[in-house]
Amino acid sequence: xxxxxxxxxxxxxxxxxxxxxxxxxxxxxxxxxxxxxxxxxxxxxxxxxxxxxxxxxxxxxxxxxxxxxxxxxxxxxxxxxxxxxxxxxxxxxxxxxxxxxxxxxxxxxxxxxxxxxxxxxxxxxxxxxxxxxxxxxxxxxxxxxxxxxxxxxxxxxxxxxxxxxxxxxxxxxxxxxxxxxxxxxxxxxxxxxxxxxxxxxxxxxxxxxxxxxxxxxxxx
Amino acid sequence: xxxxxxxxxxxxxxxxxxxxxxxxxxxxxxxxxxxxxxxxxxxxxxxxxxxxxxxxxxxxxxxxxxxxxxxxxxxxxxxxxxxxxxxxxxxxxxxxxxxxxx
Numbered sequence: 001x002x003x004x005x006x007x008x009x010x011x012x013x014x015x016x017x018x019x020x021x022x023x024x025x026x027x028x029x030x031x032x033x034x035x036x037x038x039x040x041x042x043x044x045x046x047x048x049x050x051x052x053x054x055x056x057x058x059x060x061x062x063x064x065x066x067x068x069x070x071x072x073x074x075x076x077x078x079x080x081x082x083x084x085x086x087x088x089x090x091x092x093x094x095x096x097x098x099x100x101x102x103x104x105x106x107x108x109x110x111x112x113x114x115x116x117x118x119x120x121x122x123x124x125x126x127x128x129x130x131x132x133x134x135x136x137x138x139x140x141x142x143x144x145x146x147x148x149x150x151x152x153x154x155x156x157x158x159x160x161x162x163x164x165x166x167x168x169x170x171x172x173x174x175x176x177x178x179x180x181x182x183x184x185x186x187x188x189x190x191x192x193x194x195x196x197x198x199x200x201x202x203x204x205x206x207x208x209x210x211x212x213x214x215x216x217x218x219x220x
Numbered sequence: 221x222x223x224x225x226x227x228x229x230x231x232x233x234x235x236x237x238x239x240x241x242x243x244x245x246x247x248x249x250x251x252x253x254x255x256x257x258x259x260x261x262x263x264x265x266x267x268x269x270x271x272x273x274x275x276x277x278x279x280x281x282x283x284x285x286x287x288x289x290x291x292x293x294x295x296x297x298x299x300x301x302x303x304x305x306x307x308x309x310x311x312x313x314x315x316x317x318x319x320x321x322x
Contacts, residue, residue: 017304041224041225044232045232048228048235048236049228049232050235051235054231058227062223062227068223068227071230071231072226072227072230075235076234079234081262082238083242084242086240087245087259088242088262090242104240104242105236107242109267113263113267157286157316158320160312160316160317160319162286162315163275163287163289163294163311164308164315166274166275166287166291166294167293167294167307167308167311167312169267169274170294170298170307171308174298176263182264185264185265186265186268190271191272192269194272194276197273197281198282210265212265217254217259217260218257218258220253220257
């Protein structure tokens with residue numbers, strides 16, 4: 001597979017997403033060190049856990065003096081959506097054995113989002129792998145650099161990274177909102193998540209919005 | 221083993237289990253129109269919720285800060301069909317500008 005972002009729009013989207021999200025890995029690297037994790041522990045989270053929200057939850061909770069159990073539980077809850085993405089991607093990827101293990105590892109928000117935006121299965125597979133592998137490479141590279149220069153990058157907000165990430169997700173949701181009904185679902189999901197934020201532990205507000213998908217998808 | 225090592229290894233294991241289980245659910249389970257409708261909506265609600273949380277949440281508090289302006293600029297850029305890197309960079313510049321000025 002040759003990656004050509006100049007002529008292939010799938011590759012262009014995939015690599016833009018991969019680079020933007022990967023850059024945020026520097027902030028994660030810095031967050032890990034700040035929370036008292038070693039460079040090795042911080043980098044292992046990016047290599048093995050590889051799911052941004054869950055990783056931030058782990059270092060955030062441990063850094064604030066939380067227990068390992070609460071960190072694991074929150075990260076697991078946040079990562080449950082990756083199971084739902086896997087259900088969606090499996091019939092398209094059709095892989096087994098070691099390929100399934102590797103595909104599972106890169107099943108995250110970004111790879112699934114870029115894949116499901118495409119019109120046919122060949123482009124979906126291309127979108128999934130270019131984005132997934134791209135994010136993996138950039139995310140781990142920048143985690144290491146961020147951990148190394150933890151004090152140098154300082155505050156991610158000073159670089160606008162705190163807005164760049166939700167902006168990137170907006171770019172991924174936007175093309176899915178074609179009808180008034182989908183706009184309504186989006187608004188309901190944001191409202192529900194924000195409503196739950198002050199009263200439930202981290203991770204619960206996001207995963208709870210799956211209820212909305214069930215309600216709105218139940219009847220045609 | 222320290223608590224941090226337990227968290228690193230434990231959370232990495234459950235993260236992989238989450239991902240792998242999704243890939244291993246039998247395909248015939250999916251061959252239902254209702255399931256497909258729900259499954260199409262799942263990334264929409266989760267990604268929307270993520271946008272909401274990343275824009276307004278500060279831990280368990282809701283705040284309005286420079287991120288809101290950044291995301292608003294991103295939405296305007298999307299409305300005008302701007303390419304993806306423009307959407308993201310304009311949001312970052314807006315947010316960083318407000319953050320560093322005030």
